[in-house]
Amino acid sequence: MKAEHINPFVSALVTTFRTMLSCEARRGSLAVKQDSRAAHEVSGVIGLSGNAVGTVVVSFSTEVAIKAASTMLMTEATRIDDDVLDAVGELTNMVAGAAKAQLEEFNMMVSLPSVITGSAHEVHFPSEVTPIGISFDTDWGPISLEVGLAPKREVAGV
């Protein structure tokens, strides 16, 4: 994917954290993703489709997921429960939604977010897609963003 297409996702993440959570997310290093190990323990995954297809992964450390959910829901979460998973899915949805609005040329829609947990889970992209990964440091701990975008592919009819 083109590097210029990552910027809408970065700014969407920063803006989402700032407006929804009053939390500053500071962008760290950008890397072409070499391995598929999820950066953290809880990963929100959402698909994009339209004139390009893509996947957005926002990976939260457990502590950031719990703090973010507590702030969004105005409760005090203490462990990864359904509310926290929903909050992670919703934040991932907002990041993807805000980014797609800035990528009008692709006229994309977002799918339903899913949230992956499990020790050492890995999210693999198709090998023809080279995802870009960016780490962020927040007041609550680390998160990471991974985006893979590709030209629209034809689905083989069966």
Place this chain on the structure above:
Amino acid sequence: MKAEHINPFVSALVTTFRTMLSCEARRGSLAVKQDSRAAHEVSGVIGLSGNAVGTVVVSFSTEVAIKAASTMLMTEATRIDDDVLDAVGELTNMVAGAAKAQLEEFNMMVSLPSVITGSAHEVHFPSEVTPIGISFDTDWGPISLEVGLAPKREVAGV
């Protein structure tokens, strides 16, 4: 989601396995998914969006993933490598693509497949969506299909 909307996914899976892999997949029990533990070790995940949004998860036992990839690629895979992951993603893509063609009223598009691995990984759906899970028995071992579909949701602008 409505039960009648699951049938296109079931027939898409059976047809995909039959035509792409010459492998019969026999439908087993259908259940409203209560937990989020992935049924097997390797899960293909793909998003759908349009007039409904959804997620399709096809979960493969390791042995089925390896056999399926070996058949598709006409090689002899022996472990979960990039080729096997790509084959799982592509089969998931075909199942979603064939099913959406039968669900014309939703005018959906598929996103990019991603493939999740990791011991005891879990794929969580948003709590407002009740996914339906169906187990299948194939000549090579078990697989399962999970589908969550929901009316189109508005993405909160940020």
